Amino acid sequence: xxxxxxxxxxxxxxxxxxxxxxxxxxxxxxxxxxxxxxxxxxxxxxxxxxxxxxxxxxxxxxxxxxxxxxxxxxxxxxxxxxxxxxxxxxxxxxxxxxxxxxxxxxxxxxxxxxxxxxxxxxxxxxxxxxxxxxxxxxxxxxxxxxxxxxxxxxxxxxxxxxxxxxxxxxxxxxxxxxxxxxxxxxxxxxxxxxxxxxxxxxxxxxxxxxxxxxxxxxxxxxxxx
Amino acid sequence: xxxxxxxxxxxxxxxxxxxxxxxxxxxxxxxxxxxxxxxxxxxxxxxxxxxxxxxxxxxxxxxxxxxxxxxxxxxxxxxxxxxxxxxxxxxxxxxxxxxxxxxxxxxxxxxxxxxxxxxxxxxxxxxxxxxxxxxxxxxxxxxxxxxxxxxxxxxxxxxxxxxxxxxxxxxxxxxxxxxxxxxxxxxxxxxxx
Numbered sequence: 291x292x293x294x295x296x297x298x299x300x301x302x303x304x305x306x307x308x309x310x311x312x313x314x315x316x317x318x319x320x321x322x323x324x325x326x327x328x329x330x331x332x333x334x335x336x337x338x339x340x341x342x343x344x345x346x347x348x349x350x351x352x353x354x355x356x357x358x359x360x361x362x363x364x365x366x367x368x369x370x371x372x373x374x375x376x377x378x379x380x381x382x383x384x385x386x387x388x389x390x391x392x393x394x395x396x397x398x399x400x401x402x403x404x405x406x407x408x409x410x411x412x413x414x415x416x417x418x419x420x421x422x423x424x425x426x427x428x429x430x431x432x433x434x435x436x437x438x439x440x441x442x443x444x445x446x447x448x449x450x451x452x453x454x455x456x457x458x459x460x461x462x463x464x465x466x467x468x469x470x471x472x473x474x475x476x477x478x479x480x481x482x483x484x485x486x487x488x489x490x491x492x493x494x495x496x497x498x499x500x501x502x503x504x505x506x507x508x509x510x511x512x513x514x515x
Numbered sequence: 516x517x518x519x520x521x522x523x524x525x526x527x528x529x530x531x532x533x534x535x536x537x538x539x540x541x542x543x544x545x546x547x548x549x550x551x552x553x554x555x556x557x558x559x560x561x562x563x564x565x566x567x568x569x570x571x572x573x574x575x576x577x578x579x580x581x582x583x584x585x586x587x588x589x590x591x592x593x594x595x596x597x598x599x600x601x602x603x604x605x606x607x608x609x610x611x612x613x614x615x616x617x618x619x620x621x622x623x624x625x626x627x628x629x630x631x632x633x634x635x636x637x638x639x640x641x642x643x644x645x646x647x648x649x650x651x652x653x654x655x656x657x658x659x660x661x662x663x664x665x666x667x668x669x670x671x672x673x674x675x676x677x678x679x680x681x682x683x684x685x686x687x688x689x690x691x692x693x694x695x696x697x698x699x700x701x702x703x704x705x706x707x708x
Contacts, residue, residue, distance in 0.1 A: 293690040294683065297659040300607060300640055304545045305553060312540055315561045319536055322565055323529045450648050484681050497681035 378402050384471055385454070390464040390498065393483045408470050409478040409506055444477060444502040452479060453500040466498055478506040519576035525568075532568050539585050540564065546586070546661050550593050552603055559596065563589040578670055586661055587671035590653050597649065604645040607637070636694065643693055647686075654679060655686055 305311075375392035376399050386406055388399070393414035403410035451472040457465045466481075473479065482499040503509070518535060525531035543563055548556035566588050567574075567581075574584055593600065644652060650672075657663045657671055658679075665683075669676045 293687040293694075294655065294659050296636060296640055296690070297644065297655055300637065300644065301549050301660045302552075302603075302607070305548055305556075308541055308544055308548075311557045311560070312544055314557055315540060315544065315564065316533065316536055318561045319564050319568065320533060322568060323532055447646050453648070456648075456650065484677075497675075497678040499681065499685050 375399075378406065380406060384469065386468045386470065388466055388468065388481075390483055396483075399481075403468070406470070408468055408473070410468075410481060411478060411503070411509055412481045412483075413509070414483045444474065444504050448472070448474065448477075449500060449502045452502050456498055456500055464498055466500060473502065476505060478503045480509060517579050518581035519574070519579050522571050522574050522581060523576060525571055529568070532571065535567070535581055535585075536564050539582060542582075543585055543589050547589055547593060549660055550603075550656065551596055551599055555596055555599060559589070559592045562592045566592065575670075580667075583663060583667035583670035586657055586663060586667070587673065590657065590671065594649065594653070601645050604641050607641040607644075639694065640690075643690060651682060651686055654682055658683065 375390070375394040377389045377391075378399070379387040379389075381387060386403070386408065388403070396412040396414040400410055400412040403412070452469055453466055454469055455465075455467040464483075468479065480499075480501045480503050482501075484497045484499070518538070521531055521534050525535075540560070544556060544560045547559045547563070551559060563585065567585055574581060578584070644655070647655070654668060654672055657668045658665070663671060665676050665679045669679045672679070
């Protein structure tokens with residue numbers, strides 16, 4: 291049985307009668323649809339507020355001067371695409387932003403994060419496909435979950451605190467933030483970036499998986515150093 | 516007339532958009548009700564369709580169906596009420612209900628012992644759901660509660676099908692791990708090696 295099915299069973303029962311609620315929503319929608327479109331802002335707005343805009347521009351410039359992070363592109367031209375593979379930025383609030391453009395040079399990113407004080411394990415892999423009971427499923431090669439007792443992860447709320455932002459999007463923009471101060475003592479983080487491989491999938495996509503491991507033992511699937 | 520055509524027509528004739536609500540209003544309402552409960556279901560569903568109407572020019576007609584687009588908007592509206600949802604999930608940990616056992620029965624012609632086992636997992640599953648990263652919970656519930664296909668879930672969450680599969684795989688692995696390393700209902704373990 292698929293674990294997803296177990297969660298399906300948690301769905302609360304539907305209300306016995308939704309007619310009244312549906313009618314109320316429809317009425318509200320119809321009211322909005324029947325309303326005249328909102329007027330666009332008058333073009334003179336910007337012209338009449340030069341001082342305010344100038345002040346805002348100065349404020350933005352000041353913030354930028356304070357917040358400008360050190361951008362350290364990493365990796366090199368890899369086998370998947372060309373250009374820098376990843377970049378690491380440290381922000382003033384203590385978070386570290388990692389942008390991924392290629393699943394390449396995991397060891398380099400791992401070293402870079404450790405230099406920033408994050409005990410990280412990084413793994414880049416491609417897809418493999420397996421047929422199980424007649425249905426084709428796909429998952430990252432060399433599943434780290436088979437690495438034994440080192441893969442004991444901490445609860446999701448800890449992961450959410452350590453990785454407050456993870457971006458996987460179709461515009462090929464992949465990034466995540468790490469908050470080092472939220473990593474529990476003795477714990478490590480595992481970052482798994484899976485790239486679409488030559489398996490019929492659309493090229494160029496990644497998935498970024500983030501976990502917080504309960505100990506600092508290296509998972510078998512990541513670089514040793 | 517498919518959804519894309521209806522939405523296209525609604526750009527010139529806004530009244531046409533009510534057809535989108537007539538097609539999906541009940542389904543979205545029930546989904547929001549499941550996520551947030553009766554107090555917020557009506558308002559959040561209304562906000563979902565109002566947002567869809569206001570931003571109908573952003574609908575990608577190449578997908579044809581508006582279903583994943585609407586679920587995506589609903590998910591963002593639901594996300595504004597995360598605390599309420601977590602409170603509801605905590606209630607689910609202790610609430611009695613036949614839904615879990617029914618799902619198992621429907622899926623497997625489950626025997627009585629399996630239904631009992633499934634119902635026994637309810638508190639643990641609800642706890643896992645509450646502790647998940649928001650984007651994981653969102654995806655899982657779009658598939659498990661919304662009944663979206665992987666392709667629809669990818670469209671709803673603005674990601675790739677590959678990313679959907681990868682994330683669901685991780686959720687499966689983690690769930691299995693949290694339940695003791697095996698799926699107590701399957702009687703089998705899928706090899707990942």
